[in-house]
Amino acid sequence: DTAVSQTPKYLVTQMGNDKSIKCEQNLGHDTMYWYKQDSKKFLKIMFSYNNKELIINETVPNRFSPKSPDKAHLNLHINSLELGDSAVYFCASSQDREQLSGNTIYFGEGSWLTVV
């Protein structure tokens, strides 16, 4: 069983379209994330979300919005796609226990988004 799964793995779409990437984790974690990895391999946090709070990286355009129907899911919606949105998007999850700094972050396999 895949711990963190995201779909689709590959997505090619035209500028201006709206698209969604789905993410599900079966680890029972209470915190989920979306990361963007650009062509230079830089990993940039976009959102982190648990049942208490959504933390948004202020540099993320408001065309990007996370939606969490429940604790195991965090979907990413992107409106009015632009060429610069082409990247790999990683969903991830972790357990947010204050005393255990060893709880690692588990990643999905990534979604390759290409905007043409």
Added chain:
Amino acid sequence: AQKITQTQPGMFVQEKEAVTLDCTYDTSDPSYGLFWYKQPSSGEMIFLIYQGSYDQQNATEGRYSLNFQKARKSANLVISASQLGDSAMYFCAMREISNTGNQFYFGTGTSLTVIP
């Protein structure tokens, strides 16, 4: 200031040799965790090793060891007996525990190439 700094964009190592990938971090929290991830060309992010800020011993996982020097704020990854399959991007990461929950920070990565 950067939370995680990886100063080696690319490294080469001969097969069967050992290699050290550098990582320095910046935090004022007494409790934090340090992680290394491997990203092969297939794209997935693979957790390799973890070191807690209070751990007295350096972490080891098979051929991976983490050279933790707390005073220097460094957490270098040592890969012994390099194999061709070790060719990948390697990311150093730190977890801080804050009032808002988990905060994970990633370095810019080091591309390792193992030469036959």
